[in-house]
Amino acid sequence: MKHWLFAVSCAALLLGGCTTKSEPKHAEPAPRQEQPSKPPAEEQQTFPLTGLPAKGNIHQRVVGVMINNHPKARPQSGLSKADIVYEVLAEGDITRLLALYQSELPERVGPVRSARDYYIDLSEGYHALYVCHGWSPEAKARLEGGGIDYLNGLFYDGTLFQRVPFRKAPHNSYISFANIEKGAKQNGYAWTDNVPPLSFRTDEPSGKKVGTVHIAYSHRAYAQVEYQYVSEQKGYYRYSGGEQTIDYDTHKPVVVQNVMIIAAHHQVVDSHGRRDIDLVSGGKGYLLQGGVMQLIEWKNVDGRLLPYHNGAPIGFVPGKTWINIVPELAIVQWKS
Numbered sequence: 001m002k003h004w005l006f007a008v009s010c011a012a013l014l015l016g017g018c019t020t021k022s023e024p025k026h027a028e029p030a031p032r033q034e035q036p037s038k039p040p041a042e043e044q045q046t047f048p049l050t051g052l053p054a055k056g057n058i059h060q061r062v063v064g065v066m067i068n069n070h071p072k073a074r075p076q077s078g079l080s081k082a083d084i085v086y087e088v089l090a091e092g093d094i095t096r097l098l099a100l101y102q103s104e105l106p107e108r109v110g111p112v113r114s115a116r117d118y119y120i121d122l123s124e125g126y127h128a129l130y131v132c133h134g135w136s137p138e139a140k141a142r143l144e145g146g147g148i149d150y151l152n153g154l155f156y157d158g159t160l161f162q163r164v165p166f167r168k169a170p171h172n173s174y175i176s177f178a179n180i181e182k183g184a185k186q187n188g189y190a191w192t193d194n195v196p197p198l199s200f201r202t203d204e205p206s207g208k209k210v211g212t213v214h215i216a217y218s219h220r221a222y223a224q225v226e227y228q229y230v231s232e233q234k235g236y237y238r239y240s241g242g243e244q245t246i247d248y249d250t251h252k253p254v255v256v257q258n259v260m261i262i263a264a265h266h267q268v269v270d271s272h273g274r275r276d277i278d279l280v281s282g283g284k285g286y287l288l289q290g291g292v293m294q295l296i297e298w299k300n301v302d303g304r305l306l307p308y309h310n311g312a313p314i315g316f317v318p319g320k321t322w323i324n325i326v327p328e329l330a331i332v333q334w335k336s
Contacts, residue, residue: 046318067097213227
């Protein structure tokens with residue numbers, strides 16, 4: 001019996017030895033270290049009407065101000081900070097300026113002058129708060145018809161609008177941007193907006209090398225405009241009546257990167273010499289950028305007058321833009 005138990009015990013030990021023999025262990029792989037993903041680079045915000053890097057509020061509403069360009073109103077205040085300026089004939093051979101502000105707001109602007117209906121059309125292309133002092137019958141009907149936010153110095157003379165002592169009426173009405181904002185709030189107008197951006201080019205402009213362009217709105221010297229390209233400024237100086245266009249308050253010259261000169265049909269419609277100007281049909285023009293000039297077509301796209309070539313849009317160079325509307329391109333001359 002003892003021999004049998006001993007044999008069973010030995011068998012159990014042998015079987016146990018076989019079943020408990022462990023397989024060779026392999027080292028566990030080290031936990032995978034997740035590499036921290038790089039945060040996406042923040043896209044540089046740019047101002048919608050200049051294409052320049054934004055250091056301020058990109059949602060500032062556009063403000064369009066009618067600026068007097070009579071010789072007795074020069075030099076004006078605030079022009080050097082306008083993103084876009086339209087220069088268009090009013091009565092006779094005197095132009096007026098519609099200055100559109102979005103990326104920079106000057107302390108004050110002026111002299112402010114009266115409205116015309118085609119300037120209102122240009123302002124509405126940017127959903128701008130329209131600022132004027134006075135109006136033609138057509139502009140009055142348009143503004144009083146509703147749907148357009150505006151401030152008229154006729155109703156705020158001496159409050160929002162101030163008369164300066166160094167000029168005589170009607171060349172002495174000015175308004176500060178603090179008062180424009182105050183007037184907007186008083187009337188329940190929006191002060192911010194999602195402004196659709198213009199198209200800006202990243203390539204070098206091409207075309208005919210042109211250093212100076214001259215526009216003769218009439219044979220009188222005060223009605224003649226000139227743009228001169230200054231390579232150090234990477235832009236154009238502007239001259240009016242032979243005098244450089246500077247800011248009255250800051251003494252800084254106006255420097256623009258895009259000069260667009262376009263022809264549109266003009267028609268005198270009353271005894272005061274007021275005009276109707278066709279800003280819808282499009283036509284021919286010139287675009288000056290980087291010291292070269294290109295023949296273009298212009299189109300009205302949702303109220304904005306934009307350059308095209310062979311049916312394709314042309315981007316602006318980042319920076320400021322002046323758009324001169326002329327009755328015919330024959331009054332434009334240039335030299336290298």
